[in-house]
Amino acid sequence: MKSPWAKVFLGAATLIALFLALRFLKIYFSLLNEEQFRGWVESLGVWGPLLYIVVYILRPLLLLPASIVSATAGIIWGPVRGFFYVQVAANISSTVEFWLSRYFARGLIERSLKGKLLNLDEQIKKNGFVTVLLIRLIPNVAWDIQNISLGITKIAFRDYFWATFFGIMPLSFAVVFFGSSLIKILFNPKNVWIAAIAMIFFAGVYYVQKYLKKKFSNNKNETLRRT
Secondary structure, three states: OOOHHHHHHHHHHHHHHHHHHHHHOOOOHHHOOHHHHHHHHHHOOOHHHHHHHHHHHOHHHHOOOHHHHHHHHHHHHHHHHHHHHHHHHHHHHHHHHHHHHHHHHHHHHHHHOOHHHHHHHHHHHHOHHHHHHHHHHOOOOOHHHHHHHHHOOOOOHHHHHHHHHHHOHHHHHHHHHHHHHHHHHHHOHHHHHHHHHHHHHHHHHHHHHHHHHHHHHHHHHHHHHHO
């Protein structure tokens, strides 16, 4: 699912399905309010965030898209705390996948690297932070594939970790903010304007990423022509 709009559509479809399921079970959110829902969330204590982090890490096994799980944090905790928990969960998840890939696959890959591939591996190590930062800011492949692929390179973990930490912030906040707007609509349809703002913000992040991708691609092609 390469298009971010497809992810937004999937998130909206999930919300509609949830709404219909709740109606079928005769559970009406109109009998509650957002404060009561937040109160129930708070009653979970530390177990709520811990369970969320575990689910995020096990996401690939559960076949759950990272964007949907991230939006869920906004639904449950709102934009600020939701963003914080997504940052924690996503960075732990990326670290686990990085080290699993490096431990089990790096040795096999390293023995088969020759010529240009070997030079590319060295270049990635040399420019590790910038390389990972661009990959995070301009994602071309799925989150888990990014983590596993970077794990088999020679990149230093320090560069990988900090570039991931800062690089995922813009899109993570956009997705969490969008998720938090959905729960407000669920409790009060008049809050649709908040979802509109969230979608504008999401679109802004998407088009900035698209611009950076195009600019980076042009610079890369120009460099290749000069060489």
